[in-house]
Amino acid sequence: MTGPDRGSAPAGLTHLRPDGTAHMVDVTAKAVTARTASAAGLVLLSPEAVAALRGGTVPKGDAIGVARIAGIQAAKRTPDLVPLCHPVAVHAVEVDLEVVDEGVRIAATVRTADRTGVEMEALTCVSVAALALIDMVKAVDRLATITDVRVTAKSGGRSGDWTRPA
8 A cells, every 4th residue: 555654665675565565575586605693682680580590599490491492492483473584494503691790691693504694583592582581580580671682793695794893
């Protein structure tokens, strides 16, 4: 539909058709290349929750292990959650969770050999790992907060390599 409510799609917006409606971009003609994306985030926790994680006394059990597995599963299910994200063959997912004084730092790297990148998979991995961690520690810390989820690096594809400035 066009008109005053829709207008035409702004030039350069690849996920909009000329009538302004969203669509999935056709990547059929793109070359299959090795691609990697990394993301990170932080779960801010109370000193009590940090102590429980460090001491292995979280009431629900292995919070770090559960969060790691949740992140891996999430990376593989990203197209089910993000409407215009292409299904890609996820070939590797690394998820690291580090308990630090202010909470838990989460870092993830996703790899594929496909026609489009895996930035959304890396972001989804970190986000769901953080959600699972909060689910595991909520009995200890109801104020747990997810923050600073961001892409930290990507490689491969037409746009090449990129690393977030420090």
